[in-house]
Amino acid sequence: MKTTATSSSIEDYVKVIYAYTEWQDKPITSSVLATRLGVANSSVSEMVRKLKDQGLVDHQPYSPIHLTAEGLSLALAMVRRHRLLETYLVQELGYTWDEVHDEAEQLEHAVSENFIERMSNKLGHPVRDPHGDPIPDAQGRITMAPSHRLDELDPGHTGRISRISDHDPELLRHLESLGIGLDTELTVLGRPRFGAGLQVHVENSTHDAGPQTLGDEVAASLWLASVGSHAECLVQDLTGGSLMSPHTTH
């Protein structure tokens, strides 16, 4: 397993490929990858060839792109970096939820393995970031309570919020004002007879304890873990050894 040098571009490509399949399993296509990275399609074509040469992805021309075991390992290393950084920025430097993403995006390519492990240590080796996204351990293993998107649950389900999509900072602020955060206990009441949205009962609310209606977009951004299940489920493992260090051009 020769660890070829990985540039920060390569790290970004691999990370985006991984991210696309984290919460659903269709593999990513060239054009989606281009959009997510903000580069031209032609740039992706070239880079994917390079990633393939380096053994980070499997790819047949005109087909979707899959990570190899080695690519997955690198992606998980980057995800670990990103989420530990976000957690650290919030807990140690007082960043707000919506400030951290861009900062972490830059830092993840610049910090050393030493830095990462010292951070993890200082934080007490957290297994999830401030949004509830799981943080892979140094071996690339991911642990997370089995969860479902709120908008896919039938009425009656009770559980605690285990993940909040961090795509829209505005939405994060909206949820805060509703008293909904990580680990908030919630019961799904159902969809109102007419009109949109999902009615839920927020348990711990410091606000009014009554039922609240969440917009469709909001409900699709929340994951619920059954309140009974304390099972932490090992979602991801890498056969063989420790996470590859991204080995940036230091």
Added chain:
Amino acid sequence: MKTTATSSSIEDYVKVIYAYTEWQDKPITSSVLATRLGVANSSVSEMVRKLKDQGLVDHQPYSPIHLTAEGLSLALAMVRRHRLLETYLVQELGYTWDEVHDEAEQLEHAVSENFIERMSNKLGHPVRDPHGDPIPDAQGRITMAPSHRLDELDPGHTGRISRISDHDPELLRHLESLGIGLDTELTVLGRPRFGAGLQVHVENSTHDAGPQTLGDEVAASLWLASVGSHAECLVQDLTGGSLMSPHTTH
């Protein structure tokens, strides 16, 4: 004052040019710059032309290189970043003196202005780093007690160590074992009749309190501030406003 985009290479060039004149005043030459940056002379020639085009240096062909006011401003911003980062890594993440340099070298190009100011805030806005090197404030102003290199002082001088050159990590460890650190009180006794070295009396020593002999290299790595003088002297100022942000390619 248009702030042209500065790459991390440009930041390095400007920082090294500045560093060369920080503790003596001969301007840096092309080949010294090349050595310090670890690049070929020809690369320096090209980059210096570019720095000149961007208004960061003054330079006539075949002559030494000077920073312009704008270049100085950028250099001070980078020095501020570097030294704050070193201080932070030592104080908050338990790095040792000799581990911090390379890490800070990478991070200084990646962190945002926001990150820097949050760090400075958390550290209580320190004015010097763990080696005693002054940290410019956000306006580029440097404050430091007037000091002299130990090997340039006449016998009888008493003062406290105000700076320790961080070039040789081994030397740092050696000093530690001698009980000499930042703010250690010291009296210069003189040079022994024959042979090399400088005899000093270490005041606060937790070790034996007798006179110790420092090698020439050691003595040249220590700066002493007179113990009476509590004057903090403003060494550097930038006419006009705040430090330019390096504005990395974020």
Added chain:
DNA sequence: CCTATGATTTCGGTATGCCTAAATATTTGA
């Protein structure tokens, strides 16, 4: 079945920042 449409790749080109080798300028000392 076969074409039109959209997705993907290939083909020249650009910018950065580095290199070696060759040319040119400066300095030094015989």
Added chain:
DNA sequence: TCAAATATTTAGGCATACCGAAATCATAGG
């Protein structure tokens, strides 16, 4: 003073990573 040694710059190239335009592939609809 002037040639040899040294310092610096120019010239020609390379790698990375991007672009737009043109060519090629895949597939859905008629």
